[in-house]
Amino acid sequence: MKSIEFGAYLKALREEKKIPQRKVAHAIDVDTSTLSKMELGERQIMIGMIKPWAEALSANFKKLQMKYISGKIIHDFNGQPFLKEALQSVIKEL
Structure with a gap:
C-alpha cells in the first residue's frame, strides 16, 4: 500500500464517522493543512x-x-x- 492509499483510507474513516479534520489534527499535533496533505499522500x-x-x-x-506497517513494507520493498x-527471517528473530 502506498502512503497515498493509507492516507486516503484514514480520510475515508474520518469522513464516514463525520469527524472534523481539526479534531484529528489536534490529536496528532499537526495543523489541519498538514493533516489534509497526509490524507492526500x-x-x-x-x-x-x-x-x-x-x-x-x-x-x-x-x-x-x-495496515500502516504492511503498506510500508510493500511500498519500500x-x-x-x-x-x-527476509520477512521469514525477521519473524524468527521476533
Missing part, C-alpha cells in the same frame, strides 16, 4: 501518529498499525527477489 505519516489517530477516529489501533525470505 503529500506528506508522510509517521508511525507514532497511528495510536492518537486511531483514538481520534475511535478506530482499532492494531488494525491501523498493521515490493519486487525485491528475497523479500519473503
